[in-house]
Amino acid sequence: MAGLLHFLVVASFLWMLLEALQLYLLVQRLSRIQVIQREGLQKKYLFLIGYGIPLVIVGVSAAVKRDGYGGSKVCWLKPEQYFTWAVLGPVCTVLALNWILFCVTIWSLRPTLANMKSDVSQSKDTRLIIFKILAQFVILGCTWVLGLFQSTMVFKYLFIVLNSQQGTFLYIVHCLFNKEVRDEYRKWLGCSSSSSTPDSMKEAPSVSEDLDKAGEERQNKGTRPG
Secondary structure, three states, rough: OOHHHHHHHHHHHHHHHHHHHHHHHHHHHOOOOOOOOOOOOOHHHHHHHHHHHHHHHHHHHHHHOOOEEOOOOOOEOOOOOOHHHHHHHHHHHHHHHHHHHHHHHHHHHHHHOOOOOOOOOHHHHHHHHHHHHHHHHHOOOHHHHHHHOOOHHHHHHHHHHHOOHHHHHHHHHHHHHHHHHHHHHHHHOOOOOOOOOOOHHHOOOOHHHHHHHHHHHHHHHHHOOO
């Protein structure tokens, strides 16, 4: 059971890293005025990285220290001989990479957002984009660094509240703000009309749709004759 928990924790952080990498690659394609491919990395590579690397880490950890799992009080990695670094090492590495990718992505988005259409830059849409950026900050697990500052009660509450809502932000950004997903929901629920959907939700594009608009604008400007 402790080995399974070790695998799941490392795998969850690897998938956060893949999310950050996918977002970074999308922004880089936009900055180079390339054709947008929402698929990003192929699924086989995603599964290979997301589940293969954690499996290797757990396998090597179990082979090096077979009695390192379990415990009398907590079913987890034993702290003897720094064995807990078998999970702390990958987690800290992922957090550092996600912070770097997030900062580089936001920095690369500056010219892209500046070239977006004027109607997208209105106050309502600007607030929506800012909310999505902040939501991505939580989705990528950047808030897990608060775990390093548990000396005060404020940081403890922030750590619990923000990280416990990671799944909520995933649902909001990738489902509620995604028109394709909302259309599938309507089909599944048998709703033929969208009259009951709030206008703010109808017009709320996903993160990739926001970037698609900017990419198309930049492509049009790049191909427009001088």
